[in-house]
Amino acid sequence: xxxxxxxxxxxxxxxxRVRDGxxxxxxxxxxxxxxxxxxxxxxxxxxxxRRHHSGLRQAxxxxxxxxxxxxxxDSFDDAVTAPGLLLSDLEDxxxxxxxxxxxxxxxxxRHWWVAATAGTTGRRGxxxxxxxxxxxxxxxxxxxxxxAGVHVGLRDPLRVAVVSSLIPTHQSAVVGASLHSPLVxxxxxxxxxxxxxxxxxxxxxxxxxxVGYASALRPLAAQQSSGxxxxxxxxVMSASEHLSAPAAGEMAAAWRSEPYDVYAATExxxxxxxxxLRRRHLYEDLVVCESVxxxxxxxxxxxxxxxxxxxVLFSRTLPLIRYELTDRVRLGGHECPCGRPFRVLESVExxxxxxxxxxxxxxxxAVHPNVLHEVLDELGATGWQVLQLPExxxxxxxxxxxxxxxxxxxRLRDRLRRAGATPGRIDVEHVHNLYRTALGKVPLVxxxxxxxxxxxxx
Ligand SMILES: [Zn+2]
Numbered sequence: 001x002x003x004x005x006x007x008x009x010x011x012x013x014x015x016x017r018v019r020d021g022x023x024x025x026x027x028x029x030x031x032x033x034x035x036x037x038x039x040x041x042x043x044x045x046x047x048x049x050r051r052h053h054s055g056l057r058q059a060x061x062x063x064x065x066x067x068x069x070x071x072x073x074d075s076f077d078d079a080v081t082a083p084g085l086l087l088s089d090l091e092d093x094x095x096x097x098x099x100x101x102x103x104x105x106x107x108x109x110r111h112w113w114v115a116a117t118a119g120t121t122g123r124r125g126x127x128x129x130x131x132x133x134x135x136x137x138x139x140x141x142x143x144x145x146x147x148a149g150v151h152v153g154l155r156d157p158l159r160v161a162v163v164s165s166l167i168p169t170h171q172s173a174v175v176g177a178s179l180h181s182p183l184v185x186x187x188x189x190x191x192x193x194x195x196x197x198x199x200x201x202x203x204x205x206x207x208x209x210x211v212g213y214a215s216a217l218r219p220l221a222a223q224q225s226s227g228x229x230x231x232x233x234x235x236v237m238s239a240s241e242h243l244s245a246p247a248a249g250e251m252a253a254a255w256r257s258e259p260y261d262v263y264a265a266t267e268x269x270x271x272x273x274x275x276x277l278r279r280r281h282l283y284e285d286l287v288v289c290e291s292v293x294x295x296x297x298x299x300x301x302x303x304x305x306x307x308x309x310x311x312v313l314f315s316r317t318l319p320l321i322r323y324e325l326t327d328r329v330r331l332g333g334h335e336c337p338c339g340r341p342f343r344v345l346e347s348v349e350x351x352x353x354x355x356x357x358x359x360x361x362x363x364x365x366a367v368h369p370n371v372l373h374e375v376l377d378e379l380g381a382t383g384w385q386v387l388q389l390p391e392x393x394x395x396x397x398x399x400x401x402x403x404x405x406x407x408x409x410x411r412l413r414d415r416l417r418r419a420g421a422t423p424g425r426i427d428v429e430h431v432h433n434l435y436r437t438a439l440g441k442v443p444l445v446x447x448x449x450x451x452x453x454x455x456x457x458x
Contacts, residue, residue, distance in 0.1 A: 002105070006181060008135035013142050019285050020340050027341040030285055034313040035061060042319040045081035048072075049319060061288065066296060066309055066322045069117075069125045080128070080318050090114050090126050097168040104168045105177025107131070112317075113178070115171035117266045127171075127266055128317050134178070136314045137269040140286055141175055144262045144273035147281075148235045150209055152183060161187045161205055161233075163198060163212030163220070164240065165439040171266040172240075191216040191440035199229045208234050210255075214241040215434070215442035218382060221247075221254035237262050237273075242350060242369075242444055244377045263348055265325055268310050272345040281342035282331070287312050289343075290322070291331050304330045304349055304368075328355075328368070354445040356388055358421035365420040369445050375415050379403050385434045387446045392425025396434055405429070 022030070042049040043057060052071075053064055072079055076087040093108045094116055107113055113134040117125040129137055145152070152158040160179075164172050166188060173188070180186040187205045189198050191213050198220065202210075210217070210233040217238055223229035236251055236259040243261045251259045261280060263272040268287050272280045282289050291305030292298055299305040308327045312320040332344035350369040357364050376384040382399030395408065405428040416423045434442045 002107075002178065005131065005135055005138070005178060006183065008132070009138040009142065009179075012135060012139035013146060016139065016143060016285070017146065022285075022341045024341045027284060031288055031313065034285075035288065035311065038311070038313055038315065038319060038321065041081065041316055042321060046079055046319055048075040048079035049321065053321075061311065061322065062290065062298065064322050066307075066324045067320070068324045072318070072320075072323070073125060076126070076318075082130070082317055085112070085128065085317070087126060090128060094126065094169045102168075103177055104174040105180065107134075113137075113174055114169075115174045115266055116169045125266070130317050133314060133316060136286070137171075138175060138178060140270035140283060141264070143270055143283065144237060144260060145209065145235070147273055147275050148237070148260050149276060150235045154183070157182060158184050158209060159187075159205065159207045160184060160209045160211060161189065161202055161207035163189045163191050163210075163216040165441075166190045167439060170439065171269075192436055195219055195223065199223050202229060202231050206231055209237065210235075211237040211239060213441055214238045214243040214247055215383060216440075217251055217259065218247045221250045222382065224254035225250070235260055239264060241441060242348070242373075244373065246377055246380075263345060265310075265327075267320055267323060267325070268312050271310070275336065275338040275340060277336060277338050279336045279338070280345040281336065281338075281340050282345055284342045286314060289329075289331070291329050301331055301333050301343075302346070304328050304347070350445065354443070354447065356386070356393075356445060356447050358416065358423050360420050360422060367416060367419050367421055371415055371419050372412075372445065375408075375412050379408060383434050383442065385442065385444060385446070387435065388448045390448070392427070393423060395426060395428045396431045397428065398431060398434060400430075 043053070052067065056064055073087070093114055096102050097104050111130060113129045115127055145158070150158065162172065162176055167173060176186050176188050187201065187207065189201055202220070210231065217236065220229060224231070233255060235257065236255050238259045239262045243259065248259055248261070258278055260274045262270065263280065264270045270283055271287055271289065272282045274280045288311040290298060290309040292307055292309055294306040306328060308325045308329050309322045310320065310325055311322055328349045330346040330349065332346045336344055354369045356367045358367050372386055376395070379397065379401040380399070380403070381397040381401040383397070385396045387394040387396070395412065397408070408428045409426045412426055413423060435446065436442055
């Protein structure tokens with residue numbers, strides 16, 4: 001256990017509670033000041049940002065060019081602000097985590113924490129944090145617990161069970177290993193393990209907090225409702241995947257409390273989580289979020305953007321200024337009775353990669369995943385997935401939905417036609433298991449082309 005890291009994390013959490021009571025003006029002033037310090041640091045120490053923002057050092061944030069993962073990885077050694085920190089060395093370290101079973105919670109060279117993004121779509125990213133940044137990352141994940149009313153203290157340890165990926169280079173593994181201590185005993189379970197095994201482990205551990213992928217939590221809710229699983233978590237947190245209304249309903253019925261839908265990314269750590277009124281607020285004191293259209297212009301509140309540009313105010317080792325996340329999100333105004341100054345994140349409608357490009361009468365039409373949700377969420381299936389193949393769509397359903405496959409096919413075809421598509425073949429099948437990525441996630445949509453990792457469809 002790294003006592004100084006835990007102490008720093010707890011101190012930040014306590015300090016941040018005050019911010020829940022800030023006015024919007026106070027928050028804006030904080031953002032301006034933090035942004036100024038971040039840019040000054042980046043221009044002093046990062047040749048990449050000096051080039052990337054050349055001639056724009058005094059320009060407002062929204063006039064700066066965005067940064068993609070590819071930009072950053074191509075120029076990594078130039079973008080980091082710590083001399084001598086090389087991407088090749090970090091890659092070596094990540095290989096050691098994978099192959100030599102090193103504890104991912106221990107800092108590399110006693111100073112750095114490192115994690116990689118999955119790379120199932122597009123390029124893999126490598127991110128690095130120093131001690132102060134890593135404490136902030138940990139505190140940002142813990143804020144979701146604070147807002148949900150789940151507390152931790154010396155006399156009140158927090159038993160956490162996480163059902164996700166055990167891949168040691170994934171940020172959730174590094175976070176879990178960093179926090180594991182008598183204060184936060186953590187049980188990590190593999191989302192791809194047989195359910196009986198997961199149920200037995202959870203019954204034995206009796207978590208006070210249950211965290212996992214939506215696709216892993218939903219079958220566990222069914223196990224709880226049938227009496228095989230009997231845990232009483234104070235809160236259930238769904239992360240990393242889309243949480244549908246039917247899945248949330250089943251979890252609420254099983255554990256007598258609505259799940260908390262947390263939004264986070266490796267690059268930013270926590271971005272948003274719900275208050276007790278279950279409205280998701282952006283962590284705008286940590287991350288400046290701009291939802292933009294395909295051309296990079298801001299979209300108004302209530303409208304879904306094509307990408308989310310994030311500026312991570314606490315990033316120093318690898319500054320992230322208008323970094324592009326391919327998530328399509330809809331932001332709201334400042335309207336929540338809980339009084340927090342942070343804007344509400346109304347929805348995360350999946351990623352750009354989840355958009356299907358289907359044949360239309362004239363060319364191709366982009367179909368957003370919400371079209372699929374409208375039809376497939378209502379079937380009463382325990383899970384669904386749409387895989388795009390060259391000849392059409394393959395729809396997989398789990399559980400025993402009370403609707404026959406022909407009806408599903410015609411409902412989906414009608415809805416896709418109304419979206420302007422002429423979808424070609426639609427095959428609907430009942431399956432026992434949905435297709436999982438290498439990380440154990442269950443993507444709702446797998447659009448063509450298949451990911452760079454080359455996993456075959458099931
Ligand atoms: Zn609220």
